[in-house]
Amino acid sequence: MVGFLGPNGAGKTTTLKMMAGILYPTSGTAQVLGYTPSERKRGFQQKISMVMGQKNQLWWDLPATEAYELNKEIYGIPTPEFKETLSELIALLSVEDILQTPVRKLSLGQRMKCELIASLLHRPKVLFLDEPTIGLDLMTQKKVREFLREINRKTKTTVILTSHYMEDVEAICDRVIMIDKGQKLYDGSIKGLIAKYGNEKYLQIDFDSPVDRQELEEIGRVVEYEGVRATFAVSRKDHTALAAKILTKYKVDNLDIQEVKLEDIILKHFSGQK
Amino acid sequence: MKKYFKVFLLSLSTQFQYRSNLVMWLIVAFLEPVVMVMVWSSILGDRPEIGGYGRSDFVLYYLSTTVAWYFVGGVFSGRVGQAIKQGEINKSLIKPYSVVMEAMAGEQAWKVVSLALSLPVVALLWHLFGADYNLQMTWFLALALLVSIIFGASIFALIEALIGITAFWFVEVWPIGEVIGVLRNLFGGILAPLTLLPLYIQRIAVYLPFKYIFYTPVNLFMGRVENPLREIGIQGLYVGVLYIFYKYLWKQGLRRYEGIGG
Numbered sequence: 287m288v289g290f291l292g293p294n295g296a297g298k299t300t301t302l303k304m305m306a307g308i309l310y311p312t313s314g315t316a317q318v319l320g321y322t323p324s325e326r327k328r329g330f331q332q333k334i335s336m337v338m339g340q341k342n343q344l345w346w347d348l349p350a351t352e353a354y355e356l357n358k359e360i361y362g363i364p365t366p367e368f369k370e371t372l373s374e375l376i377a378l379l380s381v382e383d384i385l386q387t388p389v390r391k392l393s394l395g396q397r398m399k400c401e402l403i404a405s406l407l408h409r410p411k412v413l414f415l416d417e418p419t420i421g422l423d424l425m426t427q428k429k430v431r432e433f434l435r436e437i438n439r440k441t442k443t444t445v446i447l448t449s450h451y452m453e454d455v456e457a458i459c460d461r462v463i464m465i466d467k468g469q470k471l472y473d474g475s476i477k478g479l480i481a482k483y484g485n486e487k488y489l490q491i492d493f494d495s496p497v498d499r500q501e502l503e504e505i506g507r508v509v510e511y512e513g514v515r516a517t518f519a520v521s522r523k524d525h526t527a528l529a530a531k532i533l534t535k536y537k538v539d540n541l542d543i544q545e546v547k548l549e550d551i552i553l554k555h556f557s558g559q560k
Numbered sequence: 561m562k563k564y565f566k567v568f569l570l571s572l573s574t575q576f577q578y579r580s581n582l583v584m585w586l587i588v589a590f591l592e593p594v595v596m597v598m599v600w601s602s603i604l605g606d607r608p609e610i611g612g613y614g615r616s617d618f619v620l621y622y623l624s625t626t627v628a629w630y631f632v633g634g635v636f637s638g639r640v641g642q643a644i645k646q647g648e649i650n651k652s653l654i655k656p657y658s659v660v661m662e663a664m665a666g667e668q669a670w671k672v673v674s675l676a677l678s679l680p681v682v683a684l685l686w687h688l689f690g691a692d693y694n695l696q697m698t699w700f701l702a703l704a705l706l707v708s709i710i711f712g713a714s715i716f717a718l719i720e721a722l723i724g725i726t727a728f729w730f731v732e733v734w735p736i737g738e739v740i741g742v743l744r745n746l747f748g749g750i751l752a753p754l755t756l757l758p759l760y761i762q763r764i765a766v767y768l769p770f771k772y773i774f775y776t777p778v779n780l781f782m783g784r785v786e787n788p789l790r791e792i793g794i795q796g797l798y799v800g801v802l803y804i805f806y807k808y809l810w811k812q813g814l815r816r817y818e819g820i821g822g
Contacts, residue, residue, distance in 0.1 A: 303650070306653075306654045307653055307654060308650050308653045308654060308817075309817065309818070310814065310815050310817075326653060328656045331654060331655055331656050332656070334654060335654070336650075336654050338650065343651050345570055345574070347574045347577045348570060348573060348574060348577075352570050352573070355566060356563065356566045356567065356570060359562045359563035359565075359566045360563045360655055360656060360657045361655070361656070388577075
């Protein structure tokens with residue numbers, strides 16, 4: 287599972303569309319599964335799928351099952367295989383009770399689940415996901431992540447996703463590719479990315495009584511401040527010394543040492559303060 | 561083709577989601593031929609005919625044009641234009657599936673519903689005003705009519721598809737659709753039989769594809785075509801030329817396409 291990261295306008299969706307065969311590259315070539323996507327060969331289309339945020343392949347006025355039947359015809363899926371895949375996907379996403387409801391009456395989360403099913407009926411080898419969890423509630427986001435992990439584990443489907451939610455990426459991607467302005471900046475594991483760019487740790491401290499921010503700023507870089515609680519960003523090698531210093535100087539209720547979040551790295555990296 | 565038949569069936573079920581629309585279509589189906597027949601009846605006055613068209617000729621002409629519209633017509637350029645504009649076309653680029661065919665198949669659904677609704681109306685009108693007409697139908701003519709309807713429908717669909725894919729270049733396709741619609745009604749004999757229009761319009765019509773959409777099959781049906789094979793040949797030629805042009809434009813359009821939408 288590959289996470290495709292970068293700020294708005296970095297070219298994530300454009301790259302995805304190019305790999306899916308929607309866009310012609312203005313220069314150079316793209317290769318996916320040994321095919322040139324822009325040629326849009328049937329063999330290629332049978333092996334890929336794409337879910338694009340709000341663009342849906344479901345029929346607004348009809349139940350989702352009707353769109354599944356249509357996909358069955360589009361991809362020429364044999365009936366037994368279709369039934370088997372469909373019931374598997376339905377069970378994984380627990381959507382049995384909404385399949386007969388017209389799509390227009392479904393919530394955003396329910397629609398996304400139905401979309402995911404539609405995109406996987408022909409058992410694609412590669413699934414492109416553009417912001418699959420955008421606008422979904424936390425429960426559904428979690429469910430979708432679990433589902434994607436399961437699909438990847440069970441069917442070995444390669445999943446390439448872009449997301450604004452770093453939790454998506456941290457929870458499901460083994461590999462991340464970071465791009466900006468069409469240029470690749472990083473390609474590797476999430477751990478590697480944190481090690482490369484996240485040379486800091488966070489110290490979150492709950493004081494017994496409120497402490498003045500200015501006073502704390504003299505000790506280290508404060509990234510969050512709420513009076514009785516403050517979070518410091520410190521370099522990896524200094525964090526224990528700083529923790530000891532704080533513990534001796536103030537009455538501390540709780541001290542928590544945290545790894546830098548992927549989201550913070552991205553934010554920091556793209557705001558130009560590497 | 562099975563997939564587009566499925567689209568047709570899906571669109572058909574969609575039609576029944578909005579049943580109140582069906583009543584509207586029934587009224588439209590009824591009004592159009594009745595109004596045209598009334599207009600020509602009053603122009604005819606006491607005269608037995610104008611330009612070879614008597615009262616029952618007019619009745620048959622407008623009734624068959626109405627029915628032919630359901631077989632041959634169906635405006636879907638707007639749907640195609642919308643699909644391109646809003647990026648819905650993306651789904652047809654990643655699947656072995658065409659959004660243009662989807663729009664066309666979808667359009668057939670309401671036509672079938674309207675045809676079914678309008679047939680009793682047409683039959684009633686025919687019974688009231690045109691029953692004395694003597695229709696000469698042979699096997700050859702029936703076959704020629706079938707081919708002519710298929711070609712007419714293909715010309716119509718290809719023109720609609722062409723209008724639709726201009727969305728790759730223009731922001732809105734409806735103005736082009738409107739202009740073509742007016743030309744089609746005038747030069748295609750929908751407004752009035754071509755032979756009743758000024759000579760210069762008839763001359764221009766010969767060089768345009770519109771007359772081969774409805775006018776040719778309707779005239780074949782009424783037994784007014786001298787050389788059916790020649791007319792059908794021209795229809796076939798238009799289908800070929802328009803198809804090649806469509807394929808070329810589609811390819812050029814896709815190269816420009818920016819894959820709008822997330």
